[in-house]
Amino acid sequence: MYEKTFPNKRFKITLEFLEKHLEKSETILDLGVENPFSSIMKENGYSVKNTAGEDLDFDQSGLKKEEYTAVTAFEIFEHLLNPFTVLQNIKSDKVFISIPMRLWFSPAYRSKTDSWDRHYHEFEDWQLDWLLEKTGFKIVDSLKFTHPTNKIGFRPILRYFTNRYYLVYAVRQ
Template identity: 80%
Template sequence: MYEKTFPNKRFKHTLEFLEKHITTNEVILDLGVPNPFSKIMEENGFKVKNTTGEDVDVNQLALQNEEYTVFTAFEIFEHLLNPFTVLQNVKSDKLFISIPMRLWFSPAYRSKTDMWDRHYHEFEDWQLDWLLEKTGWKIIDRQKFTNPVKKFGIRPLLRYFTPRYYMVYAEKVK
């Protein structure tokens, strides 16, 4: 069913994870400009607002001024220099984050042509957990999954067995 609808495994897992924890009555603030997955969320009945591309490392006004009940950041935190203050400024009580995990057999991603398309952080799961805990969040659910690629080689083979993505649902500690 999903294979024909979704461009990749990651979108399938992410949508199922969202649907498991929230209803379409929630208003989502999705960190980042409109993207293929924010469109998928809308197509599945979710109310989605996106930030406008501002540098949230230094400007978290959108997080403070928008009206939303759920915060999402799907494959965004690895690009931030300062995810700590971003998490401190989220005003909803629910958040979803997914990250590409640090892989022992592959260096951090760095585009040679786009200065924004770089991974400053590639977390291990415990590092993201600790960041959430230190900023006042309690993880309710978590999931890891692989992302095999259709290439030959040792690293592509390892991607079949090694989890690449880590996704969490957390609620603010009161």
């Protein structure tokens, strides 16, 4: 079903990680508007509701309205100025988060055409770990993986060997 190409490799790894830790009977609040991966979660039997597209830096009310057993935030925290406040306002005791990791050979992503599509944070793994710890979560499982590209050059070669994504399952202590 999924190839080993972007974003399919990332989707396959993320779905396998989610299936390892979350029962299909549990409900998910997926941070961000409906997206290709929230559709994949639904196609695979999960009950998923997305936030409405509100700016979570300013408005966390959607996190408090819904009933859910887990929160997913796949490639969301790097777009937020204040992921700390978002984590504080999550009602669930389970979170699944993935982030693109900061790479020493590549600057943070910044779209030239979209003011929302930029990375304010490209975390190192220890920074996300610390953020979770500081907001009362304990990491149960984590996984790092690469993001190869089909381009030619020095940086594309490094992407075959350098972990790009960090995926975490954490529970509130």
